[in-house]
Amino acid sequence: MHRLFDLTGKNAVVTGGSRGLGKEIALGLAEAGANVAIISRAESPEVVKELEKFGVKAVSIxxxxxxxxxxKELLNIIEEKLGKIDILVNNAGVQKRHPAVEFPQDDWQHVMNVNANAVFSLCQVFGKPMLERGQGKIINVASLLSFQGGITVPAYAASKGAVMQFTKSLANEWASKGVNVNCVAPGYMATDMNEALINDEVRSRQILERIPAGRWGTGQDMQGAVIFLASSASDYINGFTIAIDGGWLGR
Structure with missing residues (x-):
């Protein structure tokens, strides 16, 4: 591996790292040499075993x-297991679908709390020691709906719009202090979150017709961009969102 992309000896955290896009991101980071802590609602020893096959240290919390x-307690637990954290990938998120006029306030608050409030807090908590050391990489997972409004997903669109915007705000303050904060924005990915769309014959066809690449994305499609943003190859990139969408936004 080219030295610019080599993550050997780095310690990374991936939220929502037990399945879907998060698992593939974690595997990509491990293959690039990083030790990885995956955060999920339940421990995932089977994923830890997959990560350890790359000769790195891995933990599931x-x-x-x-x-x-x-x-802050979470940070302390991870630091005890891995040491200082060099890379934070805020991947975990939730989705709720309702017509906007009927969207329940409880669902709105839940989506905003997980997708936006928690992500900002994790940036603060994990970012503080990075700022103290003068080095660190934070990668927030945004979405195509950071750019577009979607249908029946106003809370998700609002939360992902917030993630892209406060990523810029953090970069404005932290870039000069050695901490890079950027986003990746996955397009239509073949994951559990999009199962309803995939199973909708009409919508799935309409989506595929608009994607220049002609296919839904996969978790593996996320790996290169995340490794790039986690490595020294991206040291002069700050506050930017890379769309991983097969060309969707260009149509």
Whole structure:
């Protein structure tokens, strides 16, 4: 591996790292040489074994990221297991679908709390020691709906719009202090979250017709961009969002 992309000896945290896009991101980071802590609602020893096949240290921690008041405790637990954290990937998120006029306030608050409030808090908590050391990489997972409004997903669109915007704000303050904060924005990915769309024959066809690449994305499609943003190859990139969408936004 080219030295610019080599993550050997780095310690990374991936929220929502037990399945879907998060698992593939974690595997990509491990293959690039990083030790990885995956955060999910339940421990995932089977994923740890997959990560360890790359010769790195891996741990799985059961934690609900919506418990914002416990984020400092989470950092302490991870540092005890891995050491200082060099890379934070805020991947975990939730989705709720309702017509906007009927969207329940409870669902709105839940989506905003997990997708936006918790992500900002994790950036603060994990970012503080990075700032003290003068080095660190934070990668927030945004979405195509950071750019577009979607249909029946106003809370998700609002939360992902917030993630992209406060990523810029953090970069404005932290870039000069050695901490890079950026986003990746996955497009239509073949994951559990999009199962309803995939199973909808009409919508799935309409989506595929608009994607220049002609296919839904996969978790593996996320790996290159995340490794790039986690490595020294991206040291002069700050506050930017890379769309991983097969060309969707260009149509």
């Amino acid at each position: 059961a934690f609900d990221i919506s418990n914002i008041q416990l984020h």
